[in-house]
Amino acid sequence: MTPNPSLSAAHLIPFIEQIVKAPKRIFNMKKLLALPLFAAGILSVTVAHAQVIVIANPAIKTSDVSKADLHEVFSGSASSFKEGGHVTPILLKSGTANDEFLAAYIGKSDSAFRASWRSLVFSGQATMPKTLDTDAAVVDYVAHTPGAVAYISKSAPHEGVKVLAVH
Amino acid sequence: MKRVTISALIALAASVSLSSAPHALAQDLDSLNLQFHGFATQSFVKTENNNWNTLGTNGGSAAWTEAVINFSSTPEPKLRIAFQGRYFLLGTIGNSISLDWATADYKVNEKFGFRVGKVKTPAGMLNEEQDIDPAEQWILMPQGVYSIASRNSTLSHYGGVVYGTQAIGENGGKLQYRTYAGERVINGNDGLYQALRDRGFTLPSGSSGPMYGGMINYFTPLKGWMLGGSMDSEHTFGAINSATNAGFFEPGHFYQPYLYSRYDHNKLSFGGEYTRQALVKVLAFNGVPPSTSYKDQRSFYGYGIYHVTNKLTGGLYYSSTIDKKQKPSAAKYQKDWALSVRYDLNSFLYVKGEEHIMDGTYLGYSSSNNASGLKPNDKMTMLKMGVSF
Secondary structure, three states: OEOOOOOOHHHHHHHHHHHHHOOOHHHOHHHHHHHHHHHHHHHOOEOOOOOEEEEEOOOOOOOEEOHHHHHHHHHOOOOEOOOOOEOEEEEEOOOHHHHHHHHHHHOOOHHHHHHHHHHHHHOOOOOOOEEEOOHHHHHHHHHHOOOEEEEEEOOOOOOOOEEEEEO | OHHHHHHHHHHHHHHHHHHHHHHHHHOOHHHHOOEEEEEEEEEEEEEOOOOEEOOOHHHOEEEEEEEEEEEEEEEEOOEEEEEEEEEEEEOOEEEEEEEEEEEEEEEEEOOEEEEEEEEEOOOOOOOOOOOOHHHOOOOOOOOOOOOOOOHHHHOEEEEEEEEEEEEOOOOOOEEEEEEEEEEEEEOOOOHHHHHHHHOOOEOOOOEEEEEEEEEEEEEOOOOOEEEEEEEEEEEEEEEEEOOOOEEEEEEEEEEEEEEEEEEEEOOEEEEEEEEEEEEEEEEEEOOOOOEEEEEEEEEEEEEEEEEOOOOEEEEEEEEEEEEOOOOOOHHHEEEEEEEEEEEEOOOOEEEEEEEEEEEOOOOOEOHHHOOOOOOOEEEEEEEEEEEEO
16 A cells, blocks of 8 residues: 655645534544545555455355455454454565555555564564465465465465455 | 462463473474564663663663563464563663563453463553553653553553453444453562652562453544543552561552543554542551551643654654642652654664653652752653664
């Protein structure tokens, strides 16, 4: 996810006015939901994740997953998808697919992402996800590990795993 | 109680290890997902007027060092066993290795999980992570809410935590809850008791007592916006000695509420927190009528953080603390403006710089190294380097 650097204070003024002028309406769910959409619109966010796919162990029941669920599982704040049981995130060590996945679905750089996981580890709330060096190693691990979910380059061979559609 | 909980934890860890051992030996240790992580920091502090805490900061001091090592194992997907040790030095406080926490954590599902052992105490927005320097923007957290001198004793308790998360409909956000109970144990050398040590008293075995509390955080439908509150109740006491007498010290039974909110959006984060601690302290020596003192500390802070680049982050906070029971003087309050810069050299190494402009002397000073008294205001420069893996 690449934020457009042309964002200025002028863009934010209507957004701030919405909050300041309508304190009662802020608890109106429909309009509350409109706020992030509005904010997303003024940021002109470009999502570039065409080169990465999300894969899972075939035993996982669901065949699609929401971006919100992916974000929660890979950020350590959830350990299951809404449809399905316990899942375990698996990470790529580095590379284009890793950077694209983190930018598109987590909204963090690689160093910020791993720092946030370390925060969970040091506060006793989580264990660092398993990290593998290559797409092939990730595919092999996911194929043989119930509950495993990961991401790889779109062009990488991925027999034995399920590709999850992200919506 | 702590012996019981830690013994139970060790027994649990041993039984899990033994039950898993044949498999682990037959296959490999990888199935236990054994991990170890750590971090270490070194700080330098320089003040213009007063010596800060028990450091000789007037001339510049590097006597603030921390090193943490963390081990964890996930023998089953829902079970995690972990412990963390720490070396801590802050002036004359610490200079020892202690157990941060040691827990067995079983997460049944998103709605229900529990931890037992020596567990981190989920009080306030940041108590569970205030000691994790690699995760923080600040060198010094707002002292009125998260005091560095007494941090290690209030981080965790012996007992348990029950936790979970519940979504509110499809688009109503989610609620996160945590509730806890157990025993608070405060080391006799903890910074919390520096004022007593300054008066010549010692607490040979520290203090301890029951505690409990809970927290609710609401992650609103507006992505990045969280509201929360928690309540902590503690009632500790301990033996105390003077040069010629012995007695007991009871900091009182208190209920401490925290209210807080945070908003993270792209490169910008801002938030704030309020807390209040009101109690009656009792100090009693053999053959002498007990003396009481009162405390009604109210603290808040507000902050903003901006991620200039992936590596460079700037932050500003303002914190204010006042003790309503103190007589009017500079020792009754403290206001602190902090301007902070952090630069991550890579995923492992980082440096921080921070400038504080402080008015009032309520927090963070000891008479042991300010023999000529405290000046009512001060400026403090802090530098820190850290490494984590």
